[in-house]
Amino acid sequence: MTSLRTRALLAFTGVLALSAGAGAAEKLIETVPGPDFNVGGTPVIQNVAFTTDQPVTGVGFTARWTAVVADNENGIAPWSLDLGVRVTAPDGAMTPLWKPIGGDVTIADYPLQDYRAGMFESVDGQGEFEWRFTSIGPPWVAGLRNVQYHLTTTVPDVVEVTNGSTLEGPTWNRPFFIAGISGLGPVVYQVRPFRVSVSGGYRFHSVVSNGNNFTFLYQGDFNAATPLANLLDYGLGNGNAPNGTPQGTSLIEAMLFEGVDYYFVNSQWDRFSPGTPYTNTITGPGELLPITTDCPGDANGDGVVDFADLSAVLSDFGQSGPDLPGDVNGDGEVNFADLSLVLANFGVDCN
Structure with a gap:
């Protein structure tokens, strides 16, 4: 049963649209686990055998990134943002370089759980796919742990648009990166607990009309009193995000799985500035479902x-x-x- 402290604090004004369109969402079609490995100055190649009979258009990758050899004094290298991969299909078709796969400007451990759509036009999913990983190079060494490789196929988009506000509500001390808590709080937050109806790649696009924006994605559980626990990813919306979003726009893209509890959090930026209304557009291969208890x-x-x-x-x-x-x-x-x-x-x- 869902614990009292993790029950929904949902304060969205409502769903404005929920429709299947002719977009390019990516549905998960096969996952293959792999061994842990390190990436230093030499590219690392992993040959991964898949058996799906569905056409492959995208790829996904999950792992715990860790800094094996790092600049612990200044924290300037390596970063999880330095990791890149190029995938070659059994027929020789090759993806563009996927870099960064995800990550942060820090040497802190980072949970990679990402996907990239449209990497192949459409290739056969049976046979060995070559994954060629690169990082920043010597003397720094990055490690990848709990590795899983994913193949995806294109399906129609399912889009949900909701409006909400951080003008008032419960408060917390939000993270400011994957391993640190901001001193700008306490600030107002709103949380959306959910599960997904279809495993695959999901895109969380949040926009405020003025000021800065910050969103967070949690996996497994969420407790505002321990904001770093279970933090999967975040979307920086102050104009300095690694993915290039402008001020006021926050973007998170992640590979999500059926049967897992997730929590999407919209947060006020700092206690010195008022909260603001926001619009969230969530796109993926399936719907966002409420988390239900075992005993309603x-x-x-x-x-x-x-x-x-x-x-x-x-x-x-x-x-x-x-x-x-x-x-x-x-x-x-x-x-x-x-x-x-x-x-x-x-x-x-x-x-």
């Missing part, structure tokens, strides 16, 4: 929906915010929707 309506987590749960809803009725026991549907507010959920499941024993 069970407010106290004892596995039974009974008078104790009804009492929790009535006690918190009309309140909004994080960690309210009566917020059984996880939308950040305790209202008739929560009451209805308890009554609809009253008497159910989930144990």
